[in-house]
Amino acid sequence: MRDMIFRAFILVTLIAATFRCSSDVDVSLPPVEETPYSGELIGPPDTMADSQAVKGGVYSVWGSSYPRSLNAFVDNNSTSSDIMGLQFESLVVMDSAKEEPIGILAESWTVSPDRRTFTFKLRPEAQWSDGRPITSKDFVFYYDTIMNPKNLTTVFRIDLSRFERPEAPDDRTLIMKAKEPHWRNFWAVAGMTALPAHDLEGKDFNRVDTFSVTSGPYQVAENKVNRFVLLKRQPNWWGRKLRYNAGKYNFDYIRYRFMEDRDKALETFKGGMFDAYAIYTAKIWALQTDFDQVKKNWIIKQTIHNREPRGFQGFAINLRRERFQDLRVRQALGLLLNRQTMNEKLMYGQYILLNSYFPDLYPGYVNPARPVTAYNPEKAAALFAEAGYKVNAQGKLEKNGQVLKVSFLTSMTDLRHLNLYVEDLKKVGIDASIEQLSQSSIRDRLNNYDYDLYWISWGSGRLKDPESAYDSKQADIQAGNNLPGVKDAKVDALIESLKQETNSDRRTALLKQLDDRLVELQPYILLWQSDATRILYWNKFGHPEKPFGLYNREDAIQVYWWYDADKSKALEEAMKNGTALPAEPAEIRE
Secondary structure, eight states, X not given: OOOHHHHHXXXXXXXXXXXXXXXXXXXXXXXXXXXXXXXXXXXXXOTTSOTTOOOOOEEEEEOOSOOSOSOTTTSOOHHHHHHHXXXXXXXXXXXXXXXOEEEXXXXXXXXXXXXXXXXXXXXXXXXXXXXXXXXXXXXXXXXXXXXXXXXXXXXXXXXXXXXXXXXXEETTEEEEXXXXXXTTHHHHHHTOBOOOHHHHTTSOGGGOOSOSSOOSSEEEEEEETTTEEEEEEOTTOGGGGBGGGTTOSOOSEEEEEOOSOHHHHHHHHHTTSOSXXXXXXXXXXXXXXXXXXXXXXXXXXXXXXXXXXXXOEEEEEOTTSGGGSSHHHHHHHHHTOOHHHIIIIISTTOSEEXXXXXXXXXXXXXXXTSOOOXXXXXXXXXXXXXXXXXXXXXXXXXXXXXXXXXXXXXXXXXXXXXXXXHHHHHHTTOEEEEEEOOHHHHHHHHHTTOOSEEEEEOOOOSSOOOHHHHOGGGTTSTTOSOTTOOOOHXXXXXXXXXXXXXXXXXXXXXXXXXXXXXXXXXXXXXXXXXXXXXXEEESOEEXXXXXXXXXXXXXXXXXXXXXXXXXXXXHHHHHHHTOOOOOOOSEEEO
């Protein structure tokens, strides 16, 4: 434990840093100067954006662990996806409030009567950051890049594999032909990203980390591995001409700072080095968020509820390992996880215990037709015995002379949950251990399915397509999303039925059937989920009426929020005088 003098020194240092950073001024970063656009805006607006938003300022966000690559196509993680999403654009996006297509790089499109041929007409205004026009050939290059088996683009190949190679009869026309019917075919091609062929051709795409030519509102200006990534707003971004982008992408700079330890990240946030800090650890929210800056409203503490699609988190069980192919072993492992106690003692009852792989299909994220698996070591012991395991003289579970071993792969620094689980596994004779590695090392291991159990949190989406996560054909493809290696005829049949179903209500019914089958197979040990986003942020920002929109979480800040000079000045004055600012709502519901 630190001594009191050292803790006092840290506190003084952090307070000083807070005063230095509170005004959002970074003398090393000049304002982005852009030529005002006075032309008529094109297309419909984004109803989640605010017309009062202003450009300027620096937004610093905690990026957790530095990813293996900033190229999200070869390292499919949330941070890289956020950074890539600010640099590149797709043909079409789904409207932020309705399930309707909004053209971005495409100004129009047609769909053949059999819904197998999709023809897009590109916007003549669309151009790369180096001023060259974005053409249909850039989408052909994207297709060839993703479909190249040498590239670690496995997850993205699933959708594209349903299509013939694109046709580009001219620079502004792109034709995509589906090999087979699928309800997501339109959205699969609509989500295609243009990649700059003139810049990337001939390069090893697996080694492309940052991009010198982009199409989106931001571009990487500086990258310090394991420290930070600085994005700079494109001063003459072509997308300013779209009404859908009005009031969005307001910060001059976005700085992702990387720090693995959540507790250290919180202290750094208090010191002003991060502008916002989303909290996914219940202990931190319950015990470490009522500090002085929060009480004086210099930092806003809010719980935000909206309709964000919620996935699940759980321990992926590697079914490629022979000892985990016995369902009774997987069931027993699930019975030895004391979720209830962990939620009560470690997470202060803030989480919903899961019994579904698609929790957002059900009210309250819980399927009322089945119970949540309860801790039951006696039943677990009986299942191990049925599976042929006996306790040997050393107190270890053994079968055919082999001790049952379970290793947890993790990059987490907070091991409270894992330690409790490991202890409960050891009590029944399992040789359980924890292997801590960097996130980049873990990504390499996962790409090659070299693990026993891995704790992962999966997101969800407004359009659910479980093919990449559970289809048998994806089980042994390197760098895929079918982490457990699920191979099941019933699962495959349900996924095949989903592909053909165009009615959303019937798709939901099929997803619930798939959910039932996955619960039977137990490729994951399900954990828990939150029903809201909990966030702290410095009181110097403007934001829309719905801070995270209808379907987003804290990543909406980079898109919709803005630096408010008046709020920043009021914050600085309050901090100098030690006075409180007016309170903000503690809870927001859409």
